[in-house]
Amino acid sequence: MQQFTSRLQLPGWAVVVAAAAVVAPLAAQNPSAGQMAEQYAQNAQANAKLMHQYTWQMRVSLTYKGNAETPELYQMNWAPDGTLQKTLISAPPEEKKERGVRKHVEESDIASLKAYLDSLVDLTKRYATPSPGTMMNFYSAAVTTPAPNGGVAATESGFLQSGDKVTFTLDPSTHQATSFTFSTTLEGDAVSGTVIYGSVPGGPNYASQTSVSVPNKQIALVLENFNFVKQ
Amino acid sequence: MREFAARQPDFKRATCAVAALAVLASAPAAAQNPNAGQMAEQYAQSAKANAELTRQYTWQMRVSLTYKGDAEDPELYQMNWDANGKLQKTLISAPPDPKKRHGIRKHIADKDIDAFKKWLSDLMDLCKQYMAPTPGQMMDFYSKATITPGPNGNAVAFENGFIQPGDKATYYIDPTTHKPVKYAFMTALQGDTVNATVVYGVVPGGPQYAAQTSVSVPAKEVTMVIENFNYVKQ
Numbered sequence: 001m002q003q004f005t006s007r008l009q010l011p012g013w014a015v016v017v018a019a020a021a022v023v024a025p026l027a028a029q030n031p032s033a034g035q036m037a038e039q040y041a042q043n044a045q046a047n048a049k050l051m052h053q054y055t056w057q058m059r060v061s062l063t064y065k066g067n068a069e070t071p072e073l074y075q076m077n078w079a080p081d082g083t084l085q086k087t088l089i090s091a092p093p094e095e096k097k098e099r100g101v102r103k104h105v106e107e108s109d110i111a112s113l114k115a116y117l118d119s120l121v122d123l124t125k126r127y128a129t130p131s132p133g134t135m136m137n138f139y140s141a142a143v144t145t146p147a148p149n150g151g152v153a154a155t156e157s158g159f160l161q162s163g164d165k166v167t168f169t170l171d172p173s174t175h176q177a178t179s180f181t182f183s184t185t186l187e188g189d190a191v192s193g194t195v196i197y198g199s200v201p202g203g204p205n206y207a208s209q210t211s212v213s214v215p216n217k218q219i220a221l222v223l224e225n226f227n228f229v230k231q
Numbered sequence: 232m233r234e235f236a237a238r239q240p241d242f243k244r245a246t247c248a249v250a251a252l253a254v255l256a257s258a259p260a261a262a263q264n265p266n267a268g269q270m271a272e273q274y275a276q277s278a279k280a281n282a283e284l285t286r287q288y289t290w291q292m293r294v295s296l297t298y299k300g301d302a303e304d305p306e307l308y309q310m311n312w313d314a315n316g317k318l319q320k321t322l323i324s325a326p327p328d329p330k331k332r333h334g335i336r337k338h339i340a341d342k343d344i345d346a347f348k349k350w351l352s353d354l355m356d357l358c359k360q361y362m363a364p365t366p367g368q369m370m371d372f373y374s375k376a377t378i379t380p381g382p383n384g385n386a387v388a389f390e391n392g393f394i395q396p397g398d399k400a401t402y403y404i405d406p407t408t409h410k411p412v413k414y415a416f417m418t419a420l421q422g423d424t425v426n427a428t429v430v431y432g433v434v435p436g437g438p439q440y441a442a443q444t445s446v447s448v449p450a451k452e453v454t455m456v457i458e459n460f461n462y463v464k465q
């Protein structure tokens with residue numbers, strides 16, 4: 001029996017979220033929100049094309065009620081038809097090991113927790129890959145303030161749903177986002193997430209680390225992408 | 232005692248939705264358009280201009296509510312703008328007979344009225360989101376909408392996931408004016424399917440407005456029709 005994370009079979013798009021989240025191009029000159037959103041869409045498309053030239057590795061770490069599953073390492077490749085493939089390359093988990101999620105969740109509850117985690121990943125996807133229209137609203141309404149290390153923080157409430165809050169921290173020299181945080185709710189539970197962006201020299205921007213936590217459920221999920229290699 | 236719609240304070244929030252219906256601007260649609268951002272900006276400007284035009288008018292609004300097959304007496308309101316620019320509604324139809332127990336009060340016990348009012352308020356808030364989409368939501372619509380020929384020579388622009396996952400929105404657009412003549416959406420409120428249709432009207436030389444908005448929640452056996460008419464320039 002595989003570990004819980006494997007049995008969950010994190011959907012392929014969850015991987016794409018972590019890998020291909022696109023940096024938001026907030027320009028200092030502040031052209032119109034519609035133009036900025038169009039630029040964001042173009043950048044996202046260009047970044048996605050760049051991403052298809054690379055393979056990389058992804059590590060998924062899940063902690064439930066204080067117990068950490070053994071992290072799983074995947075090799076990420078693009079199939080000929082352009083779909084992203086993930087292959088487990090870390091040692092398969094021991095079948096009889098009652099730890100992590102399996103230590104706290106009865107077999108009968110696995111399905112409901114799996115459904116919850118699916119919803120959590122789906123929610124994270126929506127925040128990590130906002131539509132151009134969502135970014136247009138963001139560009140129109142965001143409040144910018146100084147951030148540490150000379151950066152600029154752009155914050156908006158009601159980004160995707162009422163009561164949520166997001167902040168992009170931007171490098172003023174490149175106008176690229178260096179991190180993105182969001183706080184929202186899932187089925188009444190507070191959810192917080194942080195995305196740290198990386199950049200492959202001459203290559204794409206990517207979400208190097210995505211951390212999501214649901215304190216009420218004592219769930220913490222970390223996805224890391226690294227070892228990008230051009231094909 | 233006035234009828235349910237008039238009695239509940241939360242129903243005043245419906246007025247906001249109605250105002251949104253009234254000032255919704257025209258939405259020029261295009262499929263897979265790389266200039267969706269500019270189109271959305273145009274939408275925002277049109278909405279603002281339409282709202283300014285609407286402020287030059289007074290009109291009347293009729294609200295008809297049906298619950299479990301029983302219809303409340305329709306209520307007629309005079310809609311005016313106050314000195315602060317806020318929309319005011321004044322009941323001008325005969326007040327309902329307080330002893331008459333029909334419509335909602337026939338089916339809902341007094342102790343459950345508050346919960347129903349809250350639900351109805353949530354329904355109004357949901358409809359308001361669909362009736363007054365943000366420029367960003369329209370940008371996504373312009374980018375993703377599928378356009379097909381429709382009845383009466385209209386173009387039909389359709390999108391899934393307009394406001395929330397699983398919903399559907401359809402604009403019926405007059406190809407000569409590029410303005411919507413009708414708008415339909417299907418969404419969900421607390422798991423219940425919500426269907427709505429908006430038929431637009433235009434005041435000659437004046438604003439575009441939601442002439443008739445019909446909302447139904449089959450699982451709750453609730454239907455609501457809001458009509459705006461008799462626009463008079465001040």
